[in-house]
Amino acid sequence: MTLDQSEVGSEPLLSVENLRTYIDADGGRVHAVDGVSFTVDRGETVCLVGESGSGKSVTCESLTGIVPQPPAEIVGGTVSFDGLSLLDADDSTLRSVRGNRIAHVFQNPQQALDPVYTVGDQLAEAMTIHGAGDVTATRERAVELLRRVGIPRASERVDDYPHEFSGGMAQRVAIGIGLAADPELLIADEPTTAVDVTVQARLIELLRELTGGGMSLLLVTHDLRVVAALADRVVVMFGGTVMEQGPVETVFARPSHPYTQALFESYDGLDRRGERSARDEIPTDGCRFRRECPHAVDACGGGTQPPTYPTDGNSAHEVSCVHYAPERDPDQILADARGASPGGIPGRTDRSEDAPDTRPRGESGTANGGPTDE
Ligand SMILES: Nc1ncnc2c1ncn2[C@@H]1O[C@H](COP(=O)(O)OP(=O)(O)OP(=O)(O)O)[C@@H](O)[C@H]1O
Numbered sequence: 001m002t003l004d005q006s007e008v009g010s011e012p013l014l015s016v017e018n019l020r021t022y023i024d025a026d027g028g029r030v031h032a033v034d035g036v037s038f039t040v041d042r043g044e045t046v047c048l049v050g051e052s053g054s055g056k057s058v059t060c061e062s063l064t065g066i067v068p069q070p071p072a073e074i075v076g077g078t079v080s081f082d083g084l085s086l087l088d089a090d091d092s093t094l095r096s097v098r099g100n101r102i103a104h105v106f107q108n109p110q111q112a113l114d115p116v117y118t119v120g121d122q123l124a125e126a127m128t129i130h131g132a133g134d135v136t137a138t139r140e141r142a143v144e145l146l147r148r149v150g151i152p153r154a155s156e157r158v159d160d161y162p163h164e165f166s167g168g169m170a171q172r173v174a175i176g177i178g179l180a181a182d183p184e185l186l187i188a189d190e191p192t193t194a195v196d197v198t199v200q201a202r203l204i205e206l207l208r209e210l211t212g213g214g215m216s217l218l219l220v221t222h223d224l225r226v227v228a229a230l231a232d233r234v235v236v237m238f239g240g241t242v243m244e245q246g247p248v249e250t251v252f253a254r255p256s257h258p259y260t261q262a263l264f265e266s267y268d269g270l271d272r273r274g275e276r277s278a279r280d281e282i283p284t285d286g287c288r289f290r291r292e293c294p295h296a297v298d299a300c301g302g303g304t305q306p307p308t309y310p311t312d313g314n315s316a317h318e319v320s321c322v323h324y325a326p327e328r329d330p331d332q333i334l335a336d337a338r339g340a341s342p343g344g345i346p347g348r349t350d351r352s353e354d355a356p357d358t359r360p361r362g363e364s365g366t367a368n369g370g371p372t373d374e
């Protein structure tokens with residue numbers, strides 16, 4: 001029986017619906033992930049962005065059940081991977097999915113590598129999880145994987161131990177181990193954060209090559225330049241929820257949620273993690289961003305995170321903000337803020353001085369008022 005290609009292509013590879021993961025901590029239950037929905041298509045790169053603590057890692061780790069339970073508990077939602085419901089899957093199914101179809105790569109490669117085995121042995125191990133060949137073939141394939149991820153002198157280095165690799169090279173090895181099973185989806189959580197800038201650029205190039213080959217990539221990064229370089233779509237998270245998501249071009253050209261606007265405006269290429277630790281506690285109802293939002297109104301409080309609304313009638317670009325509800329006057333929607341530029345993100349060439357004014361029609365450059373709500 002042959003599969004109808006049009007049907008194969010129409011379903012997203014990964015579909016996450018209303019995912020909720022709570023974590024028991026000293027101070028009580030943390031709503032680390034609280035109603036996250038997004039999809040990843042085949043061959044697509046989706047980037048999760050958002051400040052530290054917004055729930056990006058816990059989201060990724062919940063998908064294949066590697067989040068430690070306890071203290072975490074996945075309390076709701078669905079995760080569908082190629083039709084398989086991962087949250088309902090038993091341990092052996094999940095192990096098989098992780099060994100064969102979904103690979104994880106983390107920020108610190110040495111964490112993923114076992115110090116007492118050569119990288120060749122670890123690559124072989126990753127291959128045997130999904131069907132072994134003979135010893136020579138396995139070794140050849142290990143060398144080939146190291147070449148593929150750009151390790152020079154791969155046939156010699158295959159016998160080296162993890163500590164003999166620099167940070168960037170070790171991250172390549174970790175990616176190589178992830179690729180050993182030829183996964184359909186690579187989940188990479190800040191894979192370029194711990195390496196220096198030139199190595200970063202090469203790793204980004206590697207990831208681009210891999211997705212060019214048809215692999216899907218779910219990438220967590222703080223670096224908007226990485227997003228610009230790799231993403232097809234962006235998912236912006238804050239407080240365990242999705243604030244905004246859409247095609248990278250439209251989200252960068254017209255960041256629409258006040259949180260996205262704030263995130264992009266504060267972006268200066270520096271890693272600012274930890275700087276906002278003194279912030280007010282994030283609400284667990286209504287819009288999670290409302291306490292810091294310059295446009296907050298009464299309607300932002302209570303209930304769940306606001307529903308998502310399309311921006312500019314573009315249903316692929318949606319925003320979870322009451323100001324975009326269809327019954328509201330579009331001329332008042334975040335009017336002044338929408339003209340704001342996300343701060344000249346390096347690497348984007350499609351933004352120019354003569355880019356169209358994205359403010360809603362009828363808006364004539366009012367003062368800093370923001371939307372009013374009386
Ligand atoms: N083991 C844990 N125990 C208690 N709370 C946790 C634990 N792991 C994560 N959290 C909390 O869950 C929330 C989401 O954390 P998560 O690591 O997913 O954020 P993140 O977006 O990946 O941040 P970063 O950009 O710093 O990696 C945070 O409030 C964090 O403090």
Ligand code: NI
Pocket residue numbers: 056057058189220
């Ligand atoms: Ni994280």
